[in-house]
Amino acid sequence: MTAHRCxxxxxxxxPTYQPPADEDWSTGIFGCTEDTDSCLTGLFCPCVLFGRNVENLNADISQRAACVGHIICVEGGMTFAALTSVLNGIDPQTLFLIYEGLFFAWWMCGIYTSMARQSLQKKYHLKVI
Structure with missing residues (x-):
């Protein structure tokens, strides 16, 4: 007897498994507000929500570690960019290098987030958009 695999x-x-049918998107643009806790957490502290998602996806990575990584790359980068923009004593060429490093870090965060999204789609059999 051969077992069927996903x-x-x-x-x-x-043996009785029937694959789910692809369904259209069922919520509107503000459907995320139905889960008030997640909505407010994502709005005011996105690093915590990111940490929860990463921990659910990969048990080897703790929520705290993912949250700290998000804080350093995203919130820390935005704070650093704002502070360097305010300070006028920085050489423009040096400022360009700082911004280039920040854009690279944000780009890497986007790649990591995309990889996490693909893993979630595989794990929960979500329709790829």
């Missing part, structure tokens, strides 16, 4: 994640499927 093509996306490799899980063994029961």
């Amino acid at each position: 093509q996306e994640c490799g899980q063994t499927l029961p």
